[in-house]
Amino acid sequence: MKIVQTRRTSQIFFFTLFVWFCIVSTVGEKFWQIRGWPINWFLQLDPLVAIGTILTTKTLYRALLWALVTVCLTIILGRFFCSWVCPFGSLHHFVGYLGSREKTTAQKIQLNKYRKAQCIKYIILVFFLAMAAFPSIAVTLQTGLLDPIPLITRSFNLVLLPIVDRTVNVASAMGRFYERAWLILAIFFTAVFLNLLIPRFYCRFICPLGALFGILGRFAIWRIGKNKSECINCKLCEKYCEGGCEPSGNIRISECVLCFNCRDDCKDEIISYQTQISSPGEITDPDISRRAFVLSLASGILAVPAVRLGNKLGANWYHKAIRPPGALAEEEFLSRCLKCGQCMRVCPTNVIQPGGIDGGLENLWTPVLNNRIGSSGCQLNCTACGQVCPTSAIRPITLSEKLGTGEFAEVGPIRLGTAFVDRNRCLPWAMDKPCIVCQENCPLSPKAIYTEEIFNTVREGTLTVKKATEKKIETVEETLVLGRFSTGDYYCTSEGGEGLKIAANTKNLIELTPDKKNGKIPAEGSIIEVKVRLQRPLIDIEKCIGCGVCEHECPVSGKKAIRVSAEGETRNADSRLLLKS
Amino acid sequence: MSEDNEKKLDRRKFIARAGKAAISLAAAGTVAYLVYDSKGPGPSTGVEEIVTLPDFTVSPQAGQTISIVKGPDRVKTVDKAIGLLGGIERFVKPGETVAIKPNVAFASPPMLGATANPELVAEVVRLCYSRGGAKKVYVTDNPINDPASCFRLSGIGKAASEANAEVVMPKDNLFKHTTLSGGRLIKDWPIFYEPFKNIDKLIGIAPVKDHHRSGASMSMKNWYGLLGGRRNIFHQDINTIIAELAMMVRPTLVILDGTTVMMTNGPTGGSASDLKRANTLIASCDMVAADSYGCSLLGLAVADLPYLAKAEKAGAGTTNYETLKPKFATVS
Numbered sequence: 001m002k003i004v005q006t007r008r009t010s011q012i013f014f015f016t017l018f019v020w021f022c023i024v025s026t027v028g029e030k031f032w033q034i035r036g037w038p039i040n041w042f043l044q045l046d047p048l049v050a051i052g053t054i055l056t057t058k059t060l061y062r063a064l065l066w067a068l069v070t071v072c073l074t075i076i077l078g079r080f081f082c083s084w085v086c087p088f089g090s091l092h093h094f095v096g097y098l099g100s101r102e103k104t105t106a107q108k109i110q111l112n113k114y115r116k117a118q119c120i121k122y123i124i125l126v127f128f129l130a131m132a133a134f135p136s137i138a139v140t141l142q143t144g145l146l147d148p149i150p151l152i153t154r155s156f157n158l159v160l161l162p163i164v165d166r167t168v169n170v171a172s173a174m175g176r177f178y179e180r181a182w183l184i185l186a187i188f189f190t191a192v193f194l195n196l197l198i199p200r201f202y203c204r205f206i207c208p209l210g211a212l213f214g215i216l217g218r219f220a221i222w223r224i225g226k227n228k229s230e231c232i233n234c235k236l237c238e239k240y241c242e243g244g245c246e247p248s249g250n251i252r253i254s255e256c257v258l259c260f261n262c263r264d265d266c267k268d269e270i271i272s273y274q275t276q277i278s279s280p281g282e283i284t285d286p287d288i289s290r291r292a293f294v295l296s297l298a299s300g301i302l303a304v305p306a307v308r309l310g311n312k313l314g315a316n317w318y319h320k321a322i323r324p325p326g327a328l329a330e331e332e333f334l335s336r337c338l339k340c341g342q343c344m345r346v347c348p349t350n351v352i353q354p355g356g357i358d359g360g361l362e363n364l365w366t367p368v369l370n371n372r373i374g375s376s377g378c379q380l381n382c383t384a385c386g387q388v389c390p391t392s393a394i395r396p397i398t399l400s401e402k403l404g405t406g407e408f409a410e411v412g413p414i415r416l417g418t419a420f421v422d423r424n425r426c427l428p429w430a431m432d433k434p435c436i437v438c439q440e441n442c443p444l445s446p447k448a449i450y451t452e453e454i455f456n457t458v459r460e461g462t463l464t465v466k467k468a469t470e471k472k473i474e475t476v477e478e479t480l481v482l483g484r485f486s487t488g489d490y491y492c493t494s495e496g497g498e499g500l501k502i503a504a505n506t507k508n509l510i511e512l513t514p515d516k517k518n519g520k521i522p523a524e525g526s527i528i529e530v531k532v533r534l535q536r537p538l539i540d541i542e543k544c545i546g547c548g549v550c551e552h553e554c555p556v557s558g559k560k561a562i563r564v565s566a567e568g569e570t571r572n573a574d575s576r577l578l579l580k581s
Numbered sequence: 582m583s584e585d586n587e588k589k590l591d592r593r594k595f596i597a598r599a600g601k602a603a604i605s606l607a608a609a610g611t612v613a614y615l616v617y618d619s620k621g622p623g624p625s626t627g628v629e630e631i632v633t634l635p636d637f638t639v640s641p642q643a644g645q646t647i648s649i650v651k652g653p654d655r656v657k658t659v660d661k662a663i664g665l666l667g668g669i670e671r672f673v674k675p676g677e678t679v680a681i682k683p684n685v686a687f688a689s690p691p692m693l694g695a696t697a698n699p700e701l702v703a704e705v706v707r708l709c710y711s712r713g714g715a716k717k718v719y720v721t722d723n724p725i726n727d728p729a730s731c732f733r734l735s736g737i738g739k740a741a742s743e744a745n746a747e748v749v750m751p752k753d754n755l756f757k758h759t760t761l762s763g764g765r766l767i768k769d770w771p772i773f774y775e776p777f778k779n780i781d782k783l784i785g786i787a788p789v790k791d792h793h794r795s796g797a798s799m800s801m802k803n804w805y806g807l808l809g810g811r812r813n814i815f816h817q818d819i820n821t822i823i824a825e826l827a828m829m830v831r832p833t834l835v836i837l838d839g840t841t842v843m844m845t846n847g848p849t850g851g852s853a854s855d856l857k858r859a860n861t862l863i864a865s866c867d868m869v870a871a872d873s874y875g876c877s878l879l880g881l882a883v884a885d886l887p888y889l890a891k892a893e894k895a896g897a898g899t900t901n902y903e904t905l906k907p908k909f910a911t912v913s
Contacts, residue, residue, distance in 0.1 A: 027730075349730065374727075380688070434819070436794050437813045439793055447849075487887075555817075
């Protein structure tokens with residue numbers, strides 16, 4: 001098998017594996033569901049994830065150690081990852097190939113020439129790493145915005161899979177929804193369609209991971225190069241050059257993605273993968289000027305205070321950013337979250353959503369709970385998000401830690417926020433209609449939502465008695481709406497008498513339920529009042545954990561009448577609501 | 582198609598071109614004529630297709646309408662309770678398809694009693710197959726919490742599958758609109774219809790639970806699971822909706838499980854301390870009667886639950902279960 005054939009096989013294999021991991025990120029027990037599949041493996045192989053989090057946290061979390069394998073192989077072999085493993089790279093490779101199929105050889109050679117703009121990716125890399133590297137100023141991990149592995153992970157899981165799955169319902173029974181998916185989709189397709197302009201546009205100009213590999217591969221033991229100087233300079237080696245690395249002249253090692261097309265296309269077999277330096281010479285360093293480097297470093301350092309001008313980590317903190325259970329305190333969280341979307345993908349209730357920029361630029365695509373979407377708030381008996389988080393921005397908590405049971409009884413449960421009843425919208429509070437769906441659905445025992453019982457006189461419910469017996473009261477007014485008081489929630493009170501439950505009514509007749517030892521029969525001509533029995537919901541903020549089931553179920557379906565806000569979340573001591581008792 | 586500029590347009594080509602233009606004109610005109618709408622849309626008229634759930638009841642047999650069996654083991658009590666009504670053979674004929682609708686409302690483990698007991702569901706499935714000779718048994722519900730999680734955590738999904746029943750999860754396309762004749766609330770409302778469309782028999786299985794709004798959640802309230810859409814608005818008139826559900830759904834049999842009863846913090850529960858052992862299981866062809874007895878397990882009287890009287894008035898059954906001569910038994 002030719003080496004390019006081997007490369008294609010490898011690309012197909014890893015791409016398929018990647019798609020498979022996306023599909024199996026479904027909670028469940030079948031073989032194609034999550035079980036033990038290493039769904040984060042590509043993210044863990046990604047050294048930009050590892051280096052980014054090392055800079056922000058000074059630690060390398062668990063399986064991110066896999067990145068060491070990639071780093072070591074890159075140091076020895078060069079940028080192999082881009083053309084052999086990277087699923088995003090393979091996609092670009094394929095689309096770029098489709099886009100230039102009709103072009104002439106000369107056009108292809110022209111398309112794949114080296115361009116000065118290929119240094120942009122190094123600028124991006126330096127910029128992002130500078131944002132992560134200087135704790136004395138402030139750090140934030142933003143590599144995930146353009147890092148190809150988090151990018152393709154969120155694009156597949158939060159956009160492509162839900163679209164395709166609408167037709168087959170494999171990855172979820174109900175269909176999945178993601179807010180702001182359009183932006184993820186727009187960026188993904190822009191990146192993919194740019195290949196029609198220049199093959200591997202993203203890899204050559206933008207990819208910060210490719211830039212990192214370019215730097216790491218400088219000392220590669222083996223590299224592509226010419227093995228003798230007799231070259232007819234036909235430039236066919238550049239016809240399918242994926243990296244745009246000029247193998248025909250002084251090859252640029254940092255741009256070479258080891259696609260091996262040049263070796264395959266050279267009719268004279270001058271090009272080989274070798275330890276010696278290419279005969280015309282080679283350029284190992286990335287083509288980035290000192291000025292550009294210093295500028296991007298400085299902008300990166302200053303970008304952190306710039307994006308934090310909104311004071312979102314201070315007094316102006318964003319109360320709608322309700323983070324998943326186990327999420328770290330906001331500043332630590334932002335120094336770890338990749339925006340890869342794995343937590344949003346795995347969440348069985350679909351409540352975890354990609355955040356927007358309302359909470360500051362750093363909030364973009366980070367996980368926030370939107371209780372209006374999904375099948376029912378944050379499920380009490382679930383800790384799936386923390387289990388899949390590749391960087392522990394959401395800690396892998398146990399159920400007892402989440403619920404505050406067992407050894408965590410002392411500390412209490414993890415609170416995501418607190419539910420607030422909007423008394424201007426709530427049916428029993430604002431409109432005298434019985435409801436309490438929120439109380440019913442509160443999953444805690446004892447419930448964090450309790451009710452107060454109140455009897456309110458209804459509008460036009462003050463009536464004059466014409467005739468009354470134990471069972472029936474006839475009124476002077478003939479204006480009652482037929483059956484309106486027959487729901488079992490209405491009572492009738494007369495002066496000095498107890499409330500009598502109404503069974504039914506016509507326009508001038510109220511029928512009472514027979515059960516009660518009703519004391520007084522109202523006298524003729526006396527005034528009676530029809531009252532509705534209401535149970536009004538109240539929140540016990542000592543108990544509420546902010547799971548949002550109440551908000552999800554609230555029948556006031558526009559702007560909900562009970563809403564969770566992040567006050568009281570346990571992860572940020574500053575946002576607490578209660579004094580410690 | 583390309584035309585060579587160097588050649589003159591001869592007559593033949595002109596006629597061909599004019600012919601194609603004429604066909605295009607005719608096509609455009611025809612399409613416009615066919616779809617022309619001079620009125621525009623009027624006010625919404627609701628969904629055109631309105632479905633009605635079939636009646637799944639079997640012919641009544643005097644003295645074999647309701648049975649109440651005491652005992653701690655649900656497998657034994659349900660066998661006995663159905664046996665007292667004439668055995669599953671009375672309800673399920675060989676070759677029939679059966680749908681079982683347990684209460685799977687919450688993503689909560691079986692020990693908390695917020696959902697139907699999985700062993701009980703599995704036993705009813707087994708009875709349908711082994712003695713009833715059913716061709717196929719479906720187990721289905723449209724839960725409140727995430728459906729997949731509810732079926733998984735409640736243990737009902739696994740128990741039903743192991744007993745060879747097919748678990749049917751709610752999906753958008755399984756809902757159809759219904760209107761209950763004589764109903765006030767269920768009008769042009771989506772219900773979980775498809776799983777029940779082509780079956781022969783329907784069995785409901787519900788635990789006895791405290792319910793703050795309605796007083797108690799039992800076999801009639803269990804049919805709330807069939808409602809789709811934004812069904813929570815019906816809580817404004819909970820008694821009427823439960824009574825209407827009892828009119829809309831005519832099951833073959835209901836099993837009301839009071840082996841453990843959720844006395845407080847219902848209908849979600851959440852703690853074993855919310856439960857009390859009552860060791861009672863009811864099988865009934867009359868769900869109003871079943872619930873009228875069942876409420877006593879919660880310390881409630883029939884008059885405490887207005888929906889019972891409403892359902893009785895609507896002809897769904899009797900609150901005076903003693904007139905049905907319930908069969909009592911105890912199995913240890």
